[in-house]
Amino acid sequence: MSLRVRLILLWALSSLLVIFLLFITGFLIFRRFSPTDQEILIEVLFPFRFYLLLPLVFLFLALIWGAKWFLEKYWFPLERMLEELELVRTVNLSLRIQTQGSTQLKALAAKLNQMASNTELTQQEIK
Numbered sequence: 001m002s003l004r005v006r007l008i009l010l011w012a013l014s015s016l017l018v019i020f021l022l023f024i025t026g027f028l029i030f031r032r033f034s035p036t037d038q039e040i041l042i043e044v045l046f047p048f049r050f051y052l053l054l055p056l057v058f059l060f061l062a063l064i065w066g067a068k069w070f071l072e073k074y075w076f077p078l079e080r081m082l083e084e085l086e087l088v089r090t091v092n093l094s095l096r097i098q099t100q101g102s103t104q105l106k107a108l109a110a111k112l113n114q115m116a117s118n119t120e121l122t123q124q125e126i127k
Contacts, residue, residue: 019059077101093120
């Protein structure tokens with residue numbers, strides 16, 4: 001992963017951790033209140049429930065977007081690469097792996113293609 005992507009992931013994960021810790025802390029403080037204080041707090045905060053739940057909705061949407069990005073950038077190209085590598089290994093060494101995705105996956109595909117070329121040349125020399 002590039003440094004920019006790592007910093008974005010670090011920022012996102014640390015933000016999620018802070019939001020989670022704040023939520024847990026608020027819940028634990030709420031549990032320490034007496035039942036009457038809990039009822040009063042619920043009555044006071046109930047009109048603002050939309051504004052209080054909106055960050056959780058954004059957090060959920062951000063998690064979905066992050067998972068989608070990760071799957072499209074790394075997971076799905078890696079699965080396609082594994083299928084193509086299995087074809088190269090079992091069917092024909094002259095086949096080459098082509099992939100879209102991150103630069104690391106493209107570099108890995110280039111190394112695997114070089115390895116297949118070297119193996120093919122070695123097998124031709126043996127014959």
